[in-house]
Amino acid sequence: MTLLQDSPATRKPPGLLAATLVVLRKDLLIEWRTRARLNALVFFAISTLLLFSFALGANTTALRQHAAGYFWLAIIFASILSLSESFRIEGENHALEGLKLAAIDARAVFIGKALGNTVLLWGLGIVLAPLSIAVFDLKVKMSLWALFGIIGIGSMAISAAGTFYSAIASNARARDVLLPILLFPVLVPVIISSVGATALIFEGDPMGQMRSWTGMLGVLNVIYWALGLVLFPRITEDI
Amino acid sequence: MAEAAFQIADVSKRYGPRWALARLTFSLERGKSLLLTGHNGSGKSTLLKLLGTATAPTFGKLTLFGLDAVSDREAIRRRVALLSHASYLYEDLTAEQNLVVLGRLLGVADPPAAARAVIERVGMTKRADHAVRTFSAGMRKRIAIARLLLKKPDLALLDEPFGELDPEGIAVMEGFIRELRAGGTTVVLATHLIEQGQSLTDTRLHLAEGRTLEAA
Numbered sequence: 001m002t003l004l005q006d007s008p009a010t011r012k013p014p015g016l017l018a019a020t021l022v023v024l025r026k027d028l029l030i031e032w033r034t035r036a037r038l039n040a041l042v043f044f045a046i047s048t049l050l051l052f053s054f055a056l057g058a059n060t061t062a063l064r065q066h067a068a069g070y071f072w073l074a075i076i077f078a079s080i081l082s083l084s085e086s087f088r089i090e091g092e093n094h095a096l097e098g099l100k101l102a103a104i105d106a107r108a109v110f111i112g113k114a115l116g117n118t119v120l121l122w123g124l125g126i127v128l129a130p131l132s133i134a135v136f137d138l139k140v141k142m143s144l145w146a147l148f149g150i151i152g153i154g155s156m157a158i159s160a161a162g163t164f165y166s167a168i169a170s171n172a173r174a175r176d177v178l179l180p181i182l183l184f185p186v187l188v189p190v191i192i193s194s195v196g197a198t199a200l201i202f203e204g205d206p207m208g209q210m211r212s213w214t215g216m217l218g219v220l221n222v223i224y225w226a227l228g229l230v231l232f233p234r235i236t237e238d239i
Numbered sequence: 240m241a242e243a244a245f246q247i248a249d250v251s252k253r254y255g256p257r258w259a260l261a262r263l264t265f266s267l268e269r270g271k272s273l274l275l276t277g278h279n280g281s282g283k284s285t286l287l288k289l290l291g292t293a294t295a296p297t298f299g300k301l302t303l304f305g306l307d308a309v310s311d312r313e314a315i316r317r318r319v320a321l322l323s324h325a326s327y328l329y330e331d332l333t334a335e336q337n338l339v340v341l342g343r344l345l346g347v348a349d350p351p352a353a354a355r356a357v358i359e360r361v362g363m364t365k366r367a368d369h370a371v372r373t374f375s376a377g378m379r380k381r382i383a384i385a386r387l388l389l390k391k392p393d394l395a396l397l398d399e400p401f402g403e404l405d406p407e408g409i410a411v412m413e414g415f416i417r418e419l420r421a422g423g424t425t426v427v428l429a430t431h432l433i434e435q436g437q438s439l440t441d442t443r444l445h446l447a448e449g450r451t452l453e454a455a
Contacts, residue, residue: 006348007391008392008393011345011346013317013344014343014346025333026329029332043249089331093325093326093327093329093379094438095322095327095328095329097327098325098327099344100342101292101320101321102345103314103317104308104344227366239294
């Protein structure tokens, strides 16, 4: 075949970082081309947030007190939609098998997809933050940048664990039910730490607890990302 | 004896309680082409998936180009391309974007240019910027062929390549298979169109219920 000038023998396959960027770019491009799905995710999260506020009624003290919790629950519920979608697109036409047969390092698929999910959840959190502040009548006692930072590391932890479990659930018949069943118990420490750190942003940190919560989130990130890197290649070879 | 493209030694594959292949032994010389025949469920697709390292044997030893299909699968995957019932395409990306992604993963020198070249070769230039979701089954098949051309494999595994193609598409596909063979690529072709398949291949392996019924 003389169609392409280069020969497979002279081709230099991308390393882990370059392959990760290919996967990340591909996932973000798909999200951009299907913006209706992205909008649905944002509206789902906003609806969840508003439902919490309606459920508690006019009790503004209770709303303010638990606002950080409602904020993270809205993100976590919405994350189930985006994480499921992330592997649904790989299931269509067996695209994940296509990636595998292109001899891509499976770790690059994990990192690329988890980073793609992180970007989505982080963006979602940034959209939800001002809305939460308005709906729950919150005051930001610490920096807004610190809030965005916490949303970022919280999103990373959710995405690492979520990407791994959505890959497992993607081949199951009841995958929409299976993913939250598998994922929510694992995310309990992430919810506790993220809510704890976010609450300090709104209520102030006179006792200097922020470092403990962010440290915990950091450790959870190391654990989830490391486990994902080790275990993901095994599950993709079985898919 | 010429180097073997692949050697299947007493290979079996089980899916749950069902044996898709049972104790199959066969080898094919490099550069030769094989016609794989058999009824639906006879194990043709399973054999192609095994050769493409999409799945691993339950028992037995499979080597491709002297490499072990399990421990050396990364190296094998760079040399083998599988045209299967699944197109491996992302529905929401355009034909060109799909091929650029593959080109980048394969380390092709200029992925956008290479993608455009193979799209032109399969006669899909006018639809290059359209999402795969809008394509007919035949068009998807053509883009799947473009994926195979982009890979330039040493071993091409073609599972029902004429399915879903119109007469023009079938003629194009036959041309591709002849081109592949002329370029020294080993071809394994699974099809129900036996006469057409025989005119394109050197040898034939007929499977029934996962076993070799006849090799000629």
